[in-house]
Amino acid sequence: GAGVSQSPSNKVTEKGKDVELRCDPISGHTALYWYRQSLGQGLEFLIYFQGNSAPDKSGLPSDRFSAERTGGSVSTLTIQRTQQEDSAVYLCASSLWGQIEAFFGQGTRLTVV
Amino acid sequence: GNSVTQMEGPVTLSEEAFLTINCTYTATGYPSLFWYVQYPGEGLQLLLKATKADDKGSNKGFEATYRKETTSFHLEKGSVQVSDSAVYFCALDPIQGAQKLVFGQGTRLTINP
Numbered sequence: 001g002a003g004v005s006q007s008p009s010n011k012v013t014e015k016g017k018d019v020e021l022r023c024d025p026i027s028g029h030t031a032l033y034w035y036r037q038s039l040g041q042g043l044e045f046l047i048y049f050q051g052n053s054a055p056d057k058s059g060l061p062s063d064r065f066s067a068e069r070t071g072g073s074v075s076t077l078t079i080q081r082t083q084q085e086d087s088a089v090y091l092c093a094s095s096l097w098g099q100i101e102a103f104f105g106q107g108t109r110l111t112v113v
Numbered sequence: 114g115n116s117v118t119q120m121e122g123p124v125t126l127s128e129e130a131f132l133t134i135n136c137t138y139t140a141t142g143y144p145s146l147f148w149y150v151q152y153p154g155e156g157l158q159l160l161l162k163a164t165k166a167d168d169k170g171s172n173k174g175f176e177a178t179y180r181k182e183t184t185s186f187h188l189e190k191g192s193v194q195v196s197d198s199a200v201y202f203c204a205l206d207p208i209q210g211a212q213k214l215v216f217g218q219g220t221r222l223t224i225n226p
Contacts, residue, residue: 004156035214043202043216056213091157100145100164100206102214104157 002026004105006092012111013082021077021108025094032075033095033102034067038088046090049075050097082112115140119203119217126193127225134188134220136177136203144205146170146179146186147214151200160188160201195224 005024013019025032034046045059049069060066064082069075079086089109093102120135138146148160148170161170166181175190186203203217 033213035216042218043204043214045213045215048213059213093157100162101159103159104149106156 004092004094004103006090006105006108008108009106010109010111012113015084015112016081018078018080019082019110021079021090021110023075023077023092023094023105025073025075025092026103027073028096029094029103030072030097031095031102032069033093034075034077035091035093036088037091037107041088043091046077079110082110084112086110087112115144115205115207115215117203117205117215117217119201120220121218122200122220123223124220125223125225128195129192130224132188132190132193132197132222134201134203134222136186136188136217138184138186138203138205140184140205140207140215142207144207146177147204147206148175148177148186148188149202149204149216151202151219153199157202193222193224195226198222198224 007022031050033048036044047057047067049055064080067077089107091107093104095102116139118137145164147162149157150160161172163170163179169178177186177188200219200221202219204214
């Protein structure tokens, strides 16, 4: 596609439920990143995938968070047993490995009630 | 560790005023430096970048110079427009090309006509 696409754009879920957030990167981009934008914490790195290498999960805040990337393209970020502090905008970005610029999607706004 | 500190907002200016948004960083090694912009209702976009000391990034009338001696990357524009109203994020990539971006807290800029 023309840009990074994320779905859904908005998600409201009840505390304790699991959610899945989807990211479609720009076609051909080998690197994919997830960030979280929240009021209290600003923009935080969560996880990144590069080609077939093991993902760098160093930014995931707890073991309730996981992500996978299938076929080197689409990625899903899963949050299990959601908590109110998980409420944030989750941003996905992609780039060609070694390229300076990352291209961001519009984000998924997650609200846990 | 790596961190970015940027001028707290919000910042409100009149059209055609001079803009400076301060950004300082702490990093090991030789990071790349970025300014990203988030216009209302849109995703993060790269505004400008610099990859080594004394490089000047520029775009849309904005400029920032990578100053290693002062660990700074201040954003400037000589004459702002209403359309520049947005949130501006300073960021660093500690490993060039890895895109594990470390962001500042963001500065909301409002330009009044």
